[in-house]
Amino acid sequence: MEVDCIPFKETGYFSKLICDYLDQRKDLQPFYNRFPLPENFAEQIKEKEANYASAHRATLVQSLRKQYKGITISEHTEANLTALNAKNTFTVVTGHQLNLFTGPLYFLYKIVSTINLTKELGRLYPDHQFVPVYWMATEDHDFDEINYFNLNGKKVQWNRSASGAVGMLDTKGLDVVFETVSAELGKTGNAESLKALFKQAYLEHSNLTEATRYLVNELFGEHGLVIVDGDDIALKRLLVPYAEKDIFEQIPFQKVTESIGALEQVSPDYKVQVNPREINYFYLKEGLRERIVEEGGTYQVLNTDLKFSEQELREELYAHPERFSPNVIARPLYQEVILPNLTYIGGGGELAYWLELKSYFNAMDITFPMLLLRNSALVITEKQAEKIERLNLKVAHLFLKQNTFINKKIREISNIDIDFSPQKKYLEEQFKHLYELAAETDKSFLGAVKAQEVKQKKGLDALEKRLLKAQKRKLKDQVIRMTDIQNELFPNKSLQERQLNFSELYLELGKGLIPSLLDSLDPFSGAFSILKY
Incomplete structure (x- = not known):
């Protein structure tokens, strides 16, 4: 490869x-x-x-x-x-x-x-x-x-x-x-x-x-x-001392909760992946895996009639460690x-x-x-690679969200300029002078100037979108080909590796x-x- x-x-x-x-x-x-x-x-x-x-x-x-x-x-x-x-x-x-x-x-x-x-x-x-x-x-x-x-x-x-x-x-x-x-x-x-x-x-x-x-x-x-x-x-017997500290001292609950708070302090954009529980073990038997919870000194297996005192649960842990199943924490x-x-x-x-x-x-x-x-990994056949090359694409483009990907490529291949950034910049310069004029004459007009600026920028955005839409229609065949190759390699608009089973590649490559x-x-x-x- x-x-x-x-x-x-x-x-x-x-x-x-x-x-x-x-x-x-x-x-x-x-x-x-x-x-x-x-x-x-x-x-x-x-x-x-x-x-x-x-x-x-x-x-x-x-x-x-x-x-x-x-x-x-x-x-x-x-x-x-x-x-x-x-x-x-x-x-x-x-x-x-x-x-x-x-x-x-x-x-x-x-x-x-x-x-x-x-x-x-x-x-x-x-x-x-x-x-x-x-x-x-x-x-x-x-x-x-x-x-x-x-x-x-x-x-x-x-x-x-x-x-x-x-x-x-x-x-x-x-x-x-x-x-x-x-x-x-x-x-x-x-x-x-x-x-x-x-x-x-x-x-x-x-x-x-x-x-x-x-x-x-x-x-x-x-x-x-x-x-x-x-x-x-x-x-599981090797796990018993650590399970005790979890079930009866709640050490992981305390420590992981503190770590989650510390991570959130580093960046509010970090999303909590899993939250700890006071007890991070399930009770396990054939056909049964239910959480162990403590309430008022009694330990209960949820959705069952099983209940233990602290002493009874310790004895159960030592006698039957195989019945204690750790959760994701x-x-x-x-x-x-x-x-x-x-x-x-x-x-x-x-x-x-x-x-x-x-x-x-x-x-x-x-x-x-x-x-x-x-x-x-993204696995691409030689035939797919040729399609990508003929469309003058880079594989990195295909990782973009589909609408962003198509818009980006239409702007690149269009024979007219669909980017209204220069017009927007010119508009901002014009309004800068209007702000200065309003500030020197009557500051109550600042709000009206701002509203007019927003309105005209929205107007330019609308025109840009209409022009882009018109070009998509005009370049319909290319849009379809680009969409098709992206859908092939990103099924369900997701990474290939999260959708395909290995058997599809095995059919091609075998052992x-x-x-x-x-x-x-x-x-x-x-x-x-x-x-x-």
Whole structure:
């Protein structure tokens, strides 16, 4: 693939907070540990090595061995599982929901970023070993967010009732989805490979956790990816002391609330991504994941009859840690407690809430990971690239909102000048003299002069818009072609990576898709990638 890029801030798709973070704004430095530059990993390694409980390694590897039981794994993944026992081995983590057939395309980009970063760190720090990890969000309970994917502009959906953690859901009904997918994919060689992958993952495994583990292992296992399921009793036992401080002392609620206030002081444009709760844990059983709340000394599981005294809840936590499921605030800490992790790789929304968490980590005496924005990409075919060139466009133009994009290009290609800025400037100069005249003669006329200026400027704006509209009609064919190419590459007026499923690219590139992405995406690029094939 040919690779080009544009700065994230020029795409218009990333928040001010994330753009400021990428610019390493000084005021944001208290909210993260170290910025993910290659040279900063040496200190991160030292800190994590000193802070990470070495006894956790044996528990981690033992749990992972159980989770991989019955699954064929690559030599590379086997080597990485073994390496996790060693004191000089560290992880790089990304996490994601159990979206049907991976969901949006950026799921692949997250894992590619993670694998590539471990490769680069291995080159930079040869005395250490680095393992890429995908954290499955098996305990998430928002089924409506994960039960579909888009294929050829159509929504392929798994229709069923669901409650509790999605990882526990059986795969009932996915045979019907498979029939839909098969009909839509066609009968090419690559289509048959995709059908087989879907069938083996979802029709030959009993629940969504097992299906997703199989699917991701098939896609990335040869590159050494290790897949972690946090819904594990042995791993949850390591979380118990931290869950106690959350449930009974409300430390994360206090610290994250303070951090949100501090972020708002840095800039009122920073939007709060997630708000902490007094208790950041759910009670988890099959078919049930409900919040734990405290009222008057009694701890209740919402929407159930379950109630505990403080002593009873402590006993439940120690006896059944697997029944306590961390929410979006507590889960990042869980990850960093059980893994010898250096870096979390996520999208803009994820990093925004991670930036709320550092003081909470400090209070819990857990090393805060480095935060790296995942790779983002727009994939363009050679045919689409030729269309863009024939229309005398730059790819960066296509990131503009459609109306802005069309107006900008019409102004550029029109054979008449549609920009009335000179007339507006002349008008302002004329009114400047009228203001001076009114001030010297009768100041009561200042209001009338101002009203007349506003009226005439509005008149010029209206004329400019009418002229622009007329030129759009005149250049209708070009407008249609420009709109068509933008709609192709930005389906539903959104980033391609948020709409397309990987299967559409796989139909074209087959097994070469993931190697091509691994070769093309640089985790340290700091820019939005444009990939042409």
